[in-house]
Amino acid sequence: MKNWKATGIKWTLAASMAVTAILPLTYSAPSTYAADAVVSKVEVVKRLPMVQVIATGGTIAGQSVDETSFTKYRSGTLLVEDMVAALPNKDQIADVSSYQFGNSGSSAYTIEQLYDLSKAVDEALKTQDGVVVTTGTDTMEEIAYFLDLTVRSPKPVVITGSMRPWTVIGSDAQANLYNAIKLAASGKTKYFGTVLMLNDEFHAAREVTKANSYRTDTFVSPGVGSLGHIDGDMIRVYRAPFRAMKYGGQWATPFDLNKIGKEELAKVEIAYSYQDAGAGAISGFAKAGADGIVTAGTGAGGISRAMSEERKQAIEEGVIFVSTTRTGSGSNYSSGEGIIGGDNLNPAHARIMLLLSLSFSENFDTIKGWFETYGYGQVEARK
Template sequence: MSICLFNRRETREGRLPRIKVLAVGGTIAGKGTDGSRTTQYEAGVIGIESLLEVVPQLETLAEIGSAQIANIPSFAMTGRLLLELAARVNEELAGNTCDGIVVTHGTDTLEETAYFLHLTVKSRKPVVVTGAMRPATALSADGPLNLYNAVALAASRSAEGRGVLITLNDAIGSARDMSKRHTTTADAFGQRDFGLLGWIVDGVPRFYYESVRRHTWQSEFDVGGLRSLPRVDMLYGHGDGGRELVEAAVAAGAGGIVHAGMGNGGMYPDTRDALAAAAASGVVVVSASRTGSGVVTAKPADRLSRFVTPDNLNPHKARVLLSLALTRTRDPDLIQTMFDTY
């Protein structure tokens, strides 16, 4: 274990770090009818300039630039917008006028976007994704401090080379492992199988651990020039399952299916038969778990059907990786290697 602690007013060649804030919307940009509304509000209505004005202390941390990429609730996120965001992040970081990126995002799909960037950003510079669990109009809005902490983290040299990071409620997590675990509480995000990477205390990042899986500049995935992502559907396993949803996904043109199975990837027999038939037709099937924790291991029937196992990725992050894997190959063996690597 190593501890990394840096002063909040780090400089680059005698100047403050230059941080670009890219806004996508979400609860952090949400507005309710009164201050007591913490769950009933409209997400993605306040612009990034207004959010920045509420936190003038950012000027002590960095030179701030900003851009409004979108202003939507994150349950409306699309593959096209993911590609646009990744392209913009890579463009900003490729030059010498940006030292780090902060993405403000809705929490519903924040972890998927962060993991997508974790696999597609081609830079060692810090990229930090943040959001809020309460709208900007709430009496106890968490967005301003989350934004302050995100800028402090992106401005810190201690965040370089660690892949895409997520910070909310003072916690620092890896985009690969941090997930939303509660519907409404401010302490909604955490890491399922492993501890947090660190904490932000009084605006100062403190790192204790790091993720060792491949990411960012080490990644083989290059989405430059892509206009869309392969279709990957996700199905939830349950008793009394059937074939119909699997067959509908195949008919709709899915190149991959992630099955969130029971326990260690368990599948209802009829569902398994349909997934095996889909795999035989060239659809890549990932056998994940709905439990939310633990490694999924391949059973003999999985190997026979050439199902891919996702290691300990949850189903929705497995879907992100599978969609990127399908831009490179449809060979389940090669895709299994990717899941073992990332």
């Protein structure tokens, strides 16, 4: 029989099965049987998932003063190419490439730059099986939710970073980047939208928030918890976000950035309420040209009398409001003329949702409808 390997022909798993199928099922072939020689030379080719790391900087790319300077470092210093190259055993989980989108702290990025980042993610997903985005943690939840609402591809998008710079002892940076690549390569979060992965846990972008300024377990999803966690080779998913459950993974929001230019992105601000809060924040934002304002209210969304009066005036001038709570968790149902209840979206997330909504429509009822479907994320029982 021909020595197929010598001819340069690489067998696939399907070819192996074809050879096996023609062997007599009732015959126990000796080890010298010719078919054994063929089967022994079958080469099963398994392609590793392709994952691109798109870097924007942050603490994960930080250079510390020395190896024990946990809080003294310059973020957004190291290049992602060097960081990826330093990861051990990555070739066992994925075929990893990298792209340096930027190298700054997360709060330095403008909404227009997030527009470009989202389009870069979608462009990468045309050829990649998953994308990892590295950012600073300060506004990571906002960047994640922007991507969650705008990226068109259903493939995995994982955003990660670290609470300690890359160059200190005990840094979480290397483990977070490695696990984010592993999660993206696994395909387990396909149709989940953007997920945030730090500290061996991953969360839905809509629900996650930063809860501590220094601790490595800073990210939490109040009231609902994480989607799952990673323990070595074990990736466990214990629940799915609304978008995967409600629409069978085929959910795409109306916020297709290919249909608008960066100059059409709306301007939305957040006004924080407190005891006897003045009207200046709302009046100032309205005069500065805000298209929408999110109020971070006390309790279930309450705002001071002065803020309430100023809100009425701003609504008459065409500003749309979303009411949320400053408490850190819980729902808000306050609505009315010009006001949309933010449900359990925190103020930062509600701002991203309102900003994108106003970028695609000026109609209050349309925007309210988008909040009630794409924004609220509630799961309804099938009838």
